[in-house]
Amino acid sequence: MKYNLLDDTGDLGIEVKGEDFSKLFENLGNSVYDIILKREDVFISKVDGGVLKEDSLEDLLIKFSNMIIYKFECGRFVGKMVKVDFRRSKNFFVVYYKIFGERLDSSRHFIKNVLKAATYHNFEMFESKKYKKVKIYFDL
Template identity: 25%
Template sequence: MKPFEYLEHTADVKFRAYGETPEEMLSNAAAALFKTMVDPATISVKEAWKVALEASDLEDLAYLWLSEIVFLFETESAVFASFAVSLERCVDETWRLSGEIGGERIDLSRHAFENEVKAVTMHQFQIVKNDHWCLQAILDV
């Protein structure tokens, strides 16, 4: 199973990310998001950023996760190449995500940007569980 694939879309970037577990799916979705911006082969993991999120359901949590990555890119002037995710289903049925994102500060001599992701959209955003987990998202570029 491939980690993600890009789909045809008129103006924005649409992708599907896959995983055997929801954690793997979320990690692959983050990799798909970032690959739309910069070649991950040009990124060294020199620093780590911790992420802690909570949401009422897995779909909302996935949206928050991807949006947080865009936020960190913008506010930390950093590019990312590794995405570790741990999930917890709470007693009250909410979901918690603990993540660690690895990367480095932007170096324009090495990081050539292909697209600028402005936002993750809710349009056609969905998670489906069949034989494996699948997240579909559209990125506003």
């Protein structure tokens, strides 16, 4: 899984790719965890899952990123691996996600950055037959 960090005066952005939308969401989730902490230190002792639905892909990508931030801040839950099943219906885009990880343990987990919110600032999405790509900036 590859991602690029993007420069921003105050905050931080990422560019993530995936061969399809399920993979794009998975890579986005894993990248967000990669920015927050050293993922190699995370064990898998808990699985957290859910469903998110939006009528635009853009909103769904932002909502998905914010869901990870929320789980980290409120549930103290950190992920090692994210699995996503993406579906689209006539009116909605839906992701079924599972995050494999554990509760934050400050003695073992090295936190690199605290992301406070995913934003629409300079948001970009690119879609081709070969791959999908998204750029998201985060408020720190």
